[in-house]
Amino acid sequence: MEAAQSPFPSAQEKRAAREAKRAAVLRAAVQMFNERGFHQTSLDDVAARLGISKPTIYHYLGNKDQVLLECVSIGLGQLIEAAEQSRAREGSGADRLIAFLVRYAEVNMDDFGRCVIRTGDEALAPESRKRFRALKRQIDSDMRGLIAAAVEDGSIPPCDVRLMAFTLAGALNWPARWHDHGGALSSEAVARQMVDILARGFLPR
Amino acid sequence: MEAAQSPFPSAQEKRAAREAKRAAVLRAAVQMFNERGFHQTSLDDVAARLGISKPTIYHYLGNKDQVLLECVSIGLGQLIEAAEQSRAREGSGADRLIAFLVRYAEVNMDDFGRCVIRTGDEALAPESRKRFRALKRQIDSDMRGLIAAAVEDGSIPPCDVRLMAFTLAGALNWPARWHDHGGALSSEAVARQMVDILARGFLPR
DNA sequence: CAAGCAATCTACTCACGCGTAAAATTTTCG
DNA sequence: CGAAAATTTTACGCGTGAGTAGATTGCTTG
Numbered sequence: 001m002e003a004a005q006s007p008f009p010s011a012q013e014k015r016a017a018r019e020a021k022r023a024a025v026l027r028a029a030v031q032m033f034n035e036r037g038f039h040q041t042s043l044d045d046v047a048a049r050l051g052i053s054k055p056t057i058y059h060y061l062g063n064k065d066q067v068l069l070e071c072v073s074i075g076l077g078q079l080i081e082a083a084e085q086s087r088a089r090e091g092s093g094a095d096r097l098i099a100f101l102v103r104y105a106e107v108n109m110d111d112f113g114r115c116v117i118r119t120g121d122e123a124l125a126p127e128s129r130k131r132f133r134a135l136k137r138q139i140d141s142d143m144r145g146l147i148a149a150a151v152e153d154g155s156i157p158p159c160d161v162r163l164m165a166f167t168l169a170g171a172l173n174w175p176a177r178w179h180d181h182g183g184a185l186s187s188e189a190v191a192r193q194m195v196d197i198l199a200r201g202f203l204p205r
Numbered sequence: 206m207e208a209a210q211s212p213f214p215s216a217q218e219k220r221a222a223r224e225a226k227r228a229a230v231l232r233a234a235v236q237m238f239n240e241r242g243f244h245q246t247s248l249d250d251v252a253a254r255l256g257i258s259k260p261t262i263y264h265y266l267g268n269k270d271q272v273l274l275e276c277v278s279i280g281l282g283q284l285i286e287a288a289e290q291s292r293a294r295e296g297s298g299a300d301r302l303i304a305f306l307v308r309y310a311e312v313n314m315d316d317f318g319r320c321v322i323r324t325g326d327e328a329l330a331p332e333s334r335k336r337f338r339a340l341k342r343q344i345d346s347d348m349r350g351l352i353a354a355a356v357e358d359g360s361i362p363p364c365d366v367r368l369m370a371f372t373l374a375g376a377l378n379w380p381a382r383w384h385d386h387g388g389a390l391s392s393e394a395v396a397r398q399m400v401d402i403l404a405r406g407f408l409p410r
Numbered sequence: 411c412a413a414g415c416a417a418t419c420t421a422c423t424c425a426c427g428c429g430t431a432a433a434a435t436t437t438t439c440g
Numbered sequence: 441c442g443a444a445a446a447t448t449t450t451a452c453g454c455g456t457g458a459g460t461a462g463a464t465t466g467c468t469t470g
Binding site: 042054055058064 | 456457458459460
């Protein structure tokens, strides 16, 4: 614990405190969604886990649909960020692609990333679903772009980009279902080894 | 329509008719589960689609949990059957593995197979969940067995069997989420092309 | 100090959907 | 035919969980 600040929080601190509470709600919610599933988790459950009451959640997030949308948006945001960082990297197209894939896999084993994979579109209300799908299209497009760029610069042989993207994404999505954070393999190790297996398939011989 | 049988059905025909009705309920249910999601599909919806009433469904299947369990059991049954047939096949271990993978992917794009992938364990009641998990463990074990056999007979190089199985399964599960039966690519084509991509990764160079 | 705003709670409403009771209809068969 | 078994329906009970109303407390600020 830090030394006591002034007991009179600034507007900045005020906003930060509010943001922290909002984040705490999302964290608790996403963990419970991942454990029990979205429909098996009531907002009363989430509130109880945090030692607060349900209306408090409604104070920070409009409704359950919003909670879920926020969770998957965070996860997808991390993936989109990973794509940006990979594109900015130096090296061949294949290098950038591989760096992205490793990070992609890691995110999918994290709380918010797992939620993205485990959440079916149907769980969201129509408007939220549109947003969810748009974000997913975005990372799909990013992945295809990275693959195409690697083909372009000759660091991997030509292939059906669309199907390659689906294959790679599918393989690296799946740990969201089985990987156990308490298990023997760290998510980093799993990510790296799976990408190794996949890279053997698309790198030139 | 066939010419009229005797209007007095035999006990055999009786049982078959009942079985056909039961199957029709499951077919309708699984399709709606895949379209809208399990929790967004009420048994009243399913009944309406069939032009019957909800208690009729309860007459053929005990409850909603049973309906879902039956659906995923059918899908998993098809996968287990595929494993058996592949093992009985001639050729190298790699040949048998590839044949299995193609069939595995195809099943996962079919009604019941898709349901297996899209259904999270949490959706099922505790007892059904156990059964579901046991069946999934079974095909996982089958897949690992086929990989190990291929390594054994030297038709593919050594690898981490567990992680290879997860990688292959993940990639070939994913079409359950995106493949559209109305789309340009048939499920057979998708299966074959994805397995080609993956096989480049594990076959010897 | 009083008005106002933020945060939180208790206590409710309300719809939905699972599952069932019990009756009606049809089929089977002695 | 008439009794019993199978099939299917109408009509309901009932729990659960999303979302809300309104009160309470405490802090901020004119």
